[in-house]
Amino acid sequence: MTGESISSVRESVAVHAWVDGLRKQWGEEPADMQRRVEIVQRFCTFVGREPDAIIEECSREVEGGKRIRIKKRRFYSEKIDEFQESVDGDARAQMRAGNVVRSFMIHNGIFMQGGVGG
C-alpha cells in the first residue's frame, strides 16, 4: 500500500468489519475512530499491504468454514510489534498504537493478543 487516502482505507471491507465490531463492543463508534483508522493506514503502509489483503492472507477457506493461517498470523503479530516500536512516543503510546492494529485484526476474526506493559 502506498499513499492511499484515509477515505479509501475506511471504505475497505476489513475496516468496515472492524468499525462495526468496535461499535458493537463500545455501544457507539469510538470518538477517536479517525485516529485509529490513520494508525491502521500507517501499519498498512509499513507492511505494504491493503487492509483487506492483510485479513485475507491470515485466513483461508476450508470445508466447513475458515481457518487461520498460523504462520501469517505470527508474521503480522511480529510486524505489529515492529510497527509499534517505530511509533514516536513512550512505551505506553507505542503499545497503544500496536493495540489499535491488533484490534483491527481481532475484530476481523484473527485471534491476537498483545503483551502486558507499556
Next chain:
Amino acid sequence: MEFKEVVGRRRSIRFFEPDKPVEREKIQVILETARLASCAVNAHWLRAIVVDRDRIPPEKLNQLKTPVAALTLDLAPVHIYFFCDLGIVKRIKGSRLRELVDVGALAPTHGWSDKFVDEFVYPQILEPMTNNVQGYLAAAMADCGGAAQNALLAAFDEGLGACLNTPNPVLTKQVFGVPDDWVSLWVMLVGYPAESWEAGGQRPRPPFEELYFEGDMNTPFKRDEGVVEKLKAAGMITRPAPLPERRQEIMQLAERLNLPM
C-alpha cells in the same frame, strides 16, 4: 466464605492484577484442598507443578504460552500445571485402596477386606484396567477434574481469582521434564482479580431440565423455584451475564492494562 457463596462467586477470571503477588500460604491451601478431593480407589492421579511467573526463565515462560492463553499467562502471577500420573496404580499396586480398608473407610459391612483387595481388586480389576489406556485415562482424568475443581473453589475462597486453561501437552512435558506416564492436563492461572468479583455476571448455562433427569432420561428433574430463591439468597445463584456495566468494565481494564479493544 460459605460453601454456596464460593460456588456462586467462582467464574473464570481472565484479568489479573499482574503485579500483586499471591501469598505462598494461599497456594498451599489450594493444593491441600485438591489433595482432599474424592478419588477412585484412593489412587490420587493428580500432580501439580507450581510456577511463579516471575521466577521461571522467560524463554520457558514463552515456550509455555499458547496463542489463546498467552496474555493470561502474562497477567497471572502464579501458574499451576496439572498432570495425571498414569503410572501410580501400577506403582502402588492397590496399597492405597487397602489403606481405606485398614482405616475403616471401606468396611466388611460392605464386603471389603484386605484379602479382597490383594487377591481380587488389584490383580483382577485395577491392573487390567491400566492396560486399557483409553478407558483408564478417562477414569483417571475424571478424578483429576474433581481435584482441580476443588483447587479452583479454594482459590476463590481465599479471595483470589483463577481459571483453567489447556496448555500444549508436548511443550509442557518438555519444559518440566516430567515422566512419560504423566499426562499434561490443565494450567490453573491464579492471581488477584483485576476485574470485579462478578466479572460480567454468572455465565450462561443450559436450562436445568435439559441437563438433569429423574428415573429415566426422558423425565426432566423438575426445578423447584423455591430452592432457586434460597440459592439466590445464599449467594450461589448470582446476577446472570450480561451485566449492563460489563462493557464499561472491560474498557477500563483495557485502558489500565494497555490491552486491545
